[in-house]
Every structure is written in structure tokens, then in C-alpha cells.
Amino acid sequence: GAVVSQHPSRVICKSGTSVKIECRSLDFQATTMFWYRQFPKKSLMLMATSNEGSKATYEQGVEKDKFLINHASLTLSTLTVTSAHPEDSSFYICSAGERRVDYGYTFGSGTRLTVV
């Protein structure tokens, strides 16, 4: 079945630094990947849709310059949290699907970001 690999699983960084999170589709090509943010005991909030070879589509209220998304190939999308602050601490999850109607999506294992 489809596998999505997300790295790192945990990262601790200092305020003001940038952190890059990678999301790879291992056995299928993903022209579209999705990035979510999840607060403790809450549902997933879609941040942006990552499109291969073009600009990402951000959800309302998500800062484009804060959360940089790059989807340079059909198997890799990256999310960079720039100039991180403690309020950016959260659980970030990516997902991808094979763009076939009536198929489920595959999620990465998530990245726990802690900004100190």
C-alpha cells in the first residue's frame, strides 16, 4: 500500500531559527500533498495544499511567509517553519493521496515541533 514518510518525528529548536519538515511518498507519485497542524486533543487543521511544480495554496489565516512549502518533485514536499516562535510549537502532519476518487489518503507519522 501507499506509504508516506515524514521526518523528523520530533524536533526542538530555539526561537528565531527555522525548521524544515520533509514529507515523501515512497511508492507512488503525489502531485498534491497536504499539510496539517494539530493542537493537543484537537482535530487536524489544514494549513496548505502543496502542488508539485507550482505554488502552494494556503488556507485562510495561515501565513505564507511563515510556513514555506516547497513541492519540487512528485515524491517530496517540505514545510519550513521560519523564524519559529513558541506559539508555533505543535504537531504537524502531511498527507498524500493517489488522486483517485474513492480512495483514502495516506498520512505521515507526524512531526512534534517544540520551540524553546
Next chain:
Amino acid sequence: SQQGEEDPQALSIQEGENATMNCSYKTSINNLQWYRQNSGRGLVHLILIRSNEREKHSGRLRVTLDTSKKSSSLLITASRAADTASYFCATVDYNQGGKLIFGQGTELSVKP
């Protein structure tokens, strides 16, 4: 934006009991999907039910869909402690790149 409410928000049962979770949605759908999330992990796709289906089974899972009420339910029969997790329903917006829109989720605790 979230699709709708899930009911209950939290559910605690004993092993062997059945667990029922409900989900409501707001838009027209092609299908509705259920996902499971273990604490601190990513989501795992459990089951998908198409808009023209009313009921679907997969192992100990039973999903129903009522498009007239815009609601779905997930039943886990003969629950096990390993079923402890959060469960989310989701619909797909194919008009917006296929993004998943999630419900609020139900946190299930199965006590041994």
C-alpha cells in the same frame, strides 16, 4: 474549516463492548472516510463509504451513511484495549484539490 460535529467527543468503554461514534457533515459528498489516530502519531485510513452506499463492513468495523441527514456512524464491535485512539470522519472537497475536511474527532478509551 472543520466539517462538523462528532459525537461523542470522548467515549470510555470496557473491553468487549461495542463503541459507536457519530459524525455529521455539511456539504454534498462523493464519499466519507474514517481515520484512526493513535496518540502522537499520524492518521490511518480505516474505511471509506461512497455516497450511494448505506452501510459498509470491514472486520470489526461497521460504517453507516445517511445522506439525507448528512450523518455517518462508525461502530467498532467487540472492542479491544488496542482500539484506544482518536477517530475522525472526513470528507473530500474534490473542487478544491481533493483536500480532506475533518470532523472534531472522538477520543475512544477501551479499558482492559
